[in-house]
Amino acid sequence: xxxLTIDELTRIKETYKDPSQGDTKYNVILCGGxxxxxxxxxxxxxxxxxxxxxxxxxxxxxxxxxxxNGFCAQGPVMKVYPGGILYQSFKEQDVSAIVEEHxxxxxxxxKLLYKDNKDPKGKTTIASTQDIPFYKLQHQRxxxxxxxxxxxxxxxxxxxxxxxALVKAVTLMEPHDILRSVKDSGLRGRGGGxxxxxxKWEIASKASGPKTDRWPVTQKFLICNAGPISRxxxxxxxxxxxxxMVIAARAMGATQGYIYVREPDNLFIVNRLNTTLKKARECGxxxxxxxxxxxxxxxxxxxxxxxxxxxxxxxxLNSMEGKRGYPTSKPxxxxxxxxxxxxxxxxxxxxxxxxxxxxLHDPAWFRQLGTEDSPGTKIFTLTGEVNTNxxxxxxxxxxxxxxxxxxxxxxxxxxxxxxxxxxxSTGGFIPESLLDIRASYADVVNAGTIMGSGNLVVMDNNSxxxxxxxxxxxxxxxxxxxKCVPCRIGTKVMYDKLISITEGSGVMKDVETLHxxxxxxxxxxxxxxxxxxxxxxxxxxxxxxxxxxxxxxxKWCKAGRCKKLCTFYIDQSVCTGCTSCARKCPQNxxxxxxxxxxxxxxxxxxxxxxxxxxxxxxxxxxxxxxMFESQEIKP
Amino acid sequence: MxxxxxxxxxxxxxxxxxxxxxxxxxxxxxxTTSSVVAVDLIANNEYDVVITDIMMPExxxxxxxxxxxEVRPATGIVVITGYPxxxxxxxxxxxxxxDYLPKPFTPNVLxxxxxxxxxxxxxxxxxxxxxSVEIESKAKSEELKSIIDKYKNTPGxxxxxxxxxxxxxxxxxxxxxxxxxxxxxxxxxxxxxxVSFYPYFTMKIRGKHNIKVCVGAACYAKRSNEILNRLKExxxxxxxxxxxxxxxxxxxxxxxxxxxxxxxxxxxxDTHGAVEPEGVSTLLKQYN
Numbered sequence: 001x002x003x004l005t006i007d008e009l010t011r012i013k014e015t016y017k018d019p020s021q022g023d024t025k026y027n028v029i030l031c032g033g034x035x036x037x038x039x040x041x042x043x044x045x046x047x048x049x050x051x052x053x054x055x056x057x058x059x060x061x062x063x064x065x066x067x068x069n070g071f072c073a074q075g076p077v078m079k080v081y082p083g084g085i086l087y088q089s090f091k092e093q094d095v096s097a098i099v100e101e102h103x104x105x106x107x108x109x110x111k112l113l114y115k116d117n118k119d120p121k122g123k124t125t126i127a128s129t130q131d132i133p134f135y136k137l138q139h140q141r142x143x144x145x146x147x148x149x150x151x152x153x154x155x156x157x158x159x160x161x162x163x164x165a166l167v168k169a170v171t172l173m174e175p176h177d178i179l180r181s182v183k184d185s186g187l188r189g190r191g192g193g194x195x196x197x198x199x200k201w202e203i204a205s206k207a208s209g210p211k212t213d214r215w216p217v218t219q220k221f222l223i224c225n226a227g228p229i230s231r232x233x234x235x236x237x238x239x240x241x242x243x244x245m246v247i248a249a250r251a252m253g254a255t256q257g258y259i260y261v262r263e264p265d266n267l268f269i270v271n272r273l274n275t276t277l278k279k280a281r282e283c284g285x286x287x288x289x290x291x292x293x294x295x296x297x298x299x300x301x302x303x304x305x306x307x308x309x310x311x312x313x314x315x316x317l318n319s320m321e322g323k324r325g326y327p328t329s330k331p332x333x334x335x336x337x338x339x340x341x342x343x344x345x346x347x348x349x350x351x352x353x354x355x356x357x358x359x360l361h362d363p364a365w366f367r368q369l370g371t372e373d374s375p376g377t378k379i380f381t382l383t384g385e386v387n388t389n390x391x392x393x394x395x396x397x398x399x400x401x402x403x404x405x406x407x408x409x410x411x412x413x414x415x416x417x418x419x420x421x422x423x424x425s426t427g428g429f430i431p432e433s434l435l436d437i438r439a440s441y442a443d444v445v446n447a448g449t450i451m452g453s454g455n456l457v458v459m460d461n462n463s464x465x466x467x468x469x470x471x472x473x474x475x476x477x478x479x480x481x482x483k484c485v486p487c488r489i490g491t492k493v494m495y496d497k498l499i500s501i502t503e504g505s506g507v508m509k510d511v512e513t514l515h516x517x518x519x520x521x522x523x524x525x526x527x528x529x530x531x532x533x534x535x536x537x538x539x540x541x542x543x544x545x546x547x548x549x550x551x552x553x554x555k556w557c558k559a560g561r562c563k564k565l566c567t568f569y570i571d572q573s574v575c576t577g578c579t580s581c582a583r584k585c586p587q588n589x590x591x592x593x594x595x596x597x598x599x600x601x602x603x604x605x606x607x608x609x610x611x612x613x614x615x616x617x618x619x620x621x622x623x624x625x626x627m628f629e630s631q632e633i634k635p
Numbered sequence: 636m637x638x639x640x641x642x643x644x645x646x647x648x649x650x651x652x653x654x655x656x657x658x659x660x661x662x663x664x665x666x667t668t669s670s671v672v673a674v675d676l677i678a679n680n681e682y683d684v685v686i687t688d689i690m691m692p693e694x695x696x697x698x699x700x701x702x703x704x705e706v707r708p709a710t711g712i713v714v715i716t717g718y719p720x721x722x723x724x725x726x727x728x729x730x731x732x733x734d735y736l737p738k739p740f741t742p743n744v745l746x747x748x749x750x751x752x753x754x755x756x757x758x759x760x761x762x763x764x765x766x767s768v769e770i771e772s773k774a775k776s777e778e779l780k781s782i783i784d785k786y787k788n789t790p791g792x793x794x795x796x797x798x799x800x801x802x803x804x805x806x807x808x809x810x811x812x813x814x815x816x817x818x819x820x821x822x823x824x825x826x827x828x829x830v831s832f833y834p835y836f837t838m839k840i841r842g843k844h845n846i847k848v849c850v851g852a853a854c855y856a857k858r859s860n861e862i863l864n865r866l867k868e869x870x871x872x873x874x875x876x877x878x879x880x881x882x883x884x885x886x887x888x889x890x891x892x893x894x895x896x897x898x899x900x901x902x903x904x905d906t907h908g909a910v911e912p913e914g915v916s917t918l919l920k921q922y923n
Contacts, residue, residue: 035896035908072896072908214790263891264798264835267904305794305833308889322793323825324832340791383853383897425852425890457856471855479889481832 004283006167006291009158016159019064019148020081026061026103027081029147033068033235034268036075040092041065044076047095052103060103067151067236070143071134073389074114079147084129087112117387117409133406134388139369141377142353143393145237151272154279157239163285165356169247170293173359175205178251182355184363186375191225191311191348192423192452192528194374194441197355201345203335205252209342221344222254223302225316226261226269230349232381232391234269237353238276242299244352246286247359249297252345257286257299259349260320262310264303273301308425308479312527313346315481326483327527350379350454370396374440378451382408384458385415394439401435404458415460419544421468423452425475426532428539429465448539450532462609464561465544466551470498472536480529487530490521494537502562504625506552515541556624563607567623570611572597574619581611581620602628636746638683638753639663643673643699644715645691649738653686656742657749670694674702677710684711684752686736689723700730711756713748758874778803779811783818793819793829797836806837834888842877842884844922847901851890857898861912863887869916883922 004012020027028048030041045063052058069077074088080102087098090112101107113125114132126132140146149156157163169178183198208217224245226234233241245257259273277299280286286299302320309315310325317339319325338344354376358366367375374396380403383389387409394403400420404410411417419429428449430437437443444451459468473495482488494517497510518534518541525531541548550556557565570581570590575597582590582598589605592598597619600611612620640662644650650666657664665680667673670691677685685703689696696714703710714727717738724735733752736745782799786792796815801807807830816823830836848854848863866885870878877884891899896908900915902922910918 034906038908266891268906303795303798305798305835306888307833319794320791322791322795322829324828381853384856389897421852421856427852455853457853459856463856468855471860472852475850475852475889478887 004291006171009163009167012155012158013161013164016155018159019062019066020079020084022062022064024060024062028061028063029079029081030063030065031067031069031071031075031077031147032065032150033072033075035068035072036077039075041076041078043092044078044090044095047092048099051096051099055099055104057104064150066147066149068232068391069147070236070391071388072391073387077147079129080108083108083127085127086114086129086132088114133409134390134392137398137402137407138393139377139395140393141357141369142233142240142350142379143236143391145240149237151236151238152275154239154276154283157237161360162239163243163283165359166243166246166285167291169250169359170291170295173250175251175253178247178359179205181358181363182251185358185366186363186372187351187354187358187366188374188441189347190350190354190378190451190454191313191346192450192532194451197347197351200335200347201248201252203333204254204343204345207336207343209337209340212340214340215342218253219256219342220252220254221339221342222249222252222257222297223313223316223320223339223344223346224257224259224349224352225311225313225346226259226273226349231266231269232379233349233353234272236391238272239280240353240356241349242276242280242286244355245299246290246297247355248345248347248352250295252343254345255296255298257297258302258320258339259299260302260304260310260316262304263306270301270303277301307481309481309527309529312529315527316346317344324481326481327529329526371438371440373442378439378454380439380454380456382456382458384421384456385412385460386410386458387412396440397438399436399438400430400456403439403456404435408458411458411460415462417458418461418463419459419465419468421455421457421459422447423450423532423535424455425472425479426450426529426535427452427455428535429459429468429543430539431543434543448542449535452532462559462561464502464557464559465540465547466498467502467557467559467561469536469540470495470502472533473498476529476533476536480533484524484526484530486521486524487526487533490517491533493517494521494534498537501548501551502557503564504551504555504562508549508552510552511541511545511548554624555626558622560607560609560612560622565625566607567602567625567627568605568607568609568612569600569602569621569623569627570598571619571621572599574617576617576619578617580616581614584610584614586610636660636662636750636753638756639681640665640684640686640749640753641673641676641680641682642666642686643670643691644668644686644688645670646688649688649715653745656745660746660750662749662753670696670699673699677703678706681707682710683756684713684733684749686713686715686749686752688715688717689727690717697726697730700727700732704731709756711752713752775803776814779814780818783815787819793821793826794833797826797830801836806840808838834886839875840877840881843882844884844903846883846885847888847891848885849889849891849897849899849901850887851897853897854890854899857909858912859898859900862898862900862910862915865912865915866919869919883919 019029030045032041071077078087085108094112097109101109108127113127116124116126129135145160179202187197188194189197209219211217288296304310304319307325310319312327313334315325315327334344334346370376377393378396379393381391392407417432421429430447434447437447473491476491477495480487480491497514500506514537518537521534522531555565560566577595587604587606589601590598642650642653645668647668654664654666671693687696687699700712712732714732714735733755734748779800786796812826813823816826850859870883898910900907900910
């Protein structure tokens with residue numbers, strides 16, 4: 001296939017028009033990511049077009065549908081230029097107001113704008129996209145195309161400097177130049193471990209493989225691990241990953257790349273990657289003789305079959321060879337002896353997505369953001385009890401407090417912060433006192449957790465940390481591959497101990513045992529999974545000892561999550577007798593006359609928490625187990 | 636004990652004494668001395684267990700068993716026999732009975748066998764419409780063969796082949812695993828070790844709609860365990876996580892990689908984000 005020449009590429013770039021600066025009076029950018037689609041963005045597009053058509057103003061606006069915007073919690077998200085006015089959380093019914101007011105009379109519809117969380121009355125609105133705290137504090141480099149391009153359209157990508165880094169890397173730079181740039185930039189693997197990327201590629205470029213019939217000794221592989229966060233990048237800007245991979249391949253001399261997708265039935269991702277690869281191949285960005293430079297690099301999808309452990313690089317390589325996904329000991333590192341014994345660089349999609357900008361600009365530019373130790377930006381998924389959930393890209397070195405309270409818009413109504421889970425399912429938890437640590441590899445590890453997949457979960461006072469640790473261990477027992485004894489049996493024993501604590505039969509010695517076991521599992525496990533899953537136990541013991549104590553000594557789960565260690569009762573002095581709890585109770589366990597204090601029948605209560613969550617006066621309280629057995633019930 | 640039992644014997648003394656013994660144990664008992672009446676009863680009622688004599692006038696026990704298997708294949712059958720010779724028992728066993736009661740029997744033996752039969756019958760229930768493995772794979776063996784032929788010379792293609800085979804057949808029973816092992820020239824044990832390792836592969840038939848509930852950290856924080864409980868309450872799953880009518884099956888998955896949309900539930904190929912436990916039943920309605 002002929003592919004594109006550099007001239008043609010430049011032409012595409014020049015003819016590209018930024019969707020926010022179109023010819024029509026209003027240029028509308030509507031999010032078509034899966035979150036917003038689920039909330040009806042396609043219907044909204046049709047409704048707007050139809051209503052304007054009916055009014056004879058069909059050419060007044062142009063609507064550009066893009067990939068995920070990241071502001072998923074607030075979906076559907078629609079930006080109107082000029083002005084970048086952002087409409088969020090609106091429905092099809094609201095379309096007529098927007099058409100009538102904004103498009104025909106140039107008055108933004110106040111009630112559909114973003115509400116400022118900082119305003120206690122919730123009345124102040126912020127119209128412009130840039131001023132919304134969620135966007136304001138982010139530095140979108142990797143995700144610079146988010147909300148502007150259609151991920152399936154390669155021309156959109158090229159128009160926004162896409163594949164320009166590739167052109168530069170294959171035509172103007174030698175492999176060692178690329179290696180030096182990446183090394184100078186200080187880019188570290190975004191997959192969790194934080195190994196310097198340039199160094200990994202350099203090792204792989206110098207290594208050589210065994211002599212077999214299948215491949216020459218110079219064969220090298222490049223693998224993109226399209227794990228958790230990568231899914232979002234694939235969804236938003238898939239060509240960015242391909243471009244990064246080609247540059248990496250050129251640097252280390254790889255001729256075959258694979259994108260490993262763990263869940264083969266995730267058709268959305270698989271289809272998008274297939275379309276992307278096909279397009280890139282047609283345009284000559286992958287395949288033989290890339291851009292007529294004589295450089296060959298092909299890229300293909302490789303399917304896993306589930307399991308969390310296959311995110312670990314050696315387990316993933318085994319899985320790609322058609323074997324059980326067991327990790328193997330390192331060294332030898334995959335960079336010297338990887339897939340089928342050949343040097344293999346395994347990197348996360350986010351790492352690859354960082355590469356084009358380093359090449360396009362220069363290492364010093366990359367280092368402008370972030371810290372000395374962890375330069376650049378990092379993508380996080382922010383979920384939990386904060387006002388704004390979604391995908392964010394921030395400078396390394398930003399404090400977690402700023403992420404939670406500024407970007408995340410603070411805690412949801414009436415919730416107080418308790419803990420932040422960093423690192424995903426195998427990470428640890430930090431308390432509020434540590435929120436001021438910076439989001440850098442060093443600080444996160446010092447706090448006892450890991451950067452991991454970059455998953456942040458904000459937990460409020462209603463979560464019980466012992467219960468959460470138990471859950472983490474359940475996860476670990478389920479996902480441990482079973483190869484190493486410490487991880488296989490250690491997690492099970494920790495899980496059992498935590499169950500006994502949450503059920504009220506724990507003793508203080510258990511906490512000590514848990515701590516020792518966790519430390520030992522961490523120390524003696526072979527792979528990242530075994531080394532990180534005990535962090536949940538270690539950090540909860542370290543930062544939330546009081547909760548373990550109250551579970552064991554007082555038999556009291558103050559959050560009311562451990563059903564055997566709590567009693568829901570109504571504080572007679574506070575209860576106003578509004579009956580809302582009695583109406584919510586699925587067991588009819590709450591009795592009382594209107595305007596008189598109610599009471600919970602402990603024999604009927606199933607501890608579903610619905611009364612606790614319903615009461616607006618704080619009259620429903622959580623007491624220790626058997627609080628009514630040892631003392632008389634107050635009249 | 637709990638369950639619905641029919642006792643058929645031409646000897647009135649036997650049926651009445653059985654009734655008296657079992658009545659106190661809380662089971663719902665119907666008795667008849669006529670096998671013709673029994674056929675009617677079975678056609679109109681769903682019994683968990685039928686206890687029947689072999690030697691009866693009009694319709695004999697064997698005939699009755701065959702009839703039961705036709706109309707109510709999930710009913711457990713226990714045979715009462717006064718002549719427990721090898722041949723008789725063998726014949727009855729071949730027809731798929733659960734157990735037999737040699738006459739005369741003590742009340743203890745009767746209660747024991749009935750309670751065991753009820754347990755077995757309960758397990759029989761969900762498996763009524765399961766199509767036979769051999770027929771399934773025979774019909775699709777051509778497709779399977781072409782998959783194997785395509786990959787047999789590519790090392791490391793086991794997972795790809797298994798995934799495609801599962802796509803064709805729906806699951807990977809031992810017969811399919813053997814076929815693949817032979818085709819790819821790898822030991823059956825290796826195929827089985829791979830199939831049993833990855834959660835994507837299943838050795839049991841899934842429901843028409845497969846529901847995946849993510850229980851990763853982010854989804855857990857968004858109450859995915861409550862979603863799971865709600866799901867189990869709404870639909871009655873058996874031990875294999877499949878509903879009685881095989882319409883739904885569920886599995887827990889650990890991180891679908893869409894933490895931003897927590898809690899995530901995947902039904903067939905649709906990803907549903909921000910699912911609330913309260914919304915489970917509405918979600919399921921789309922798939923009925």
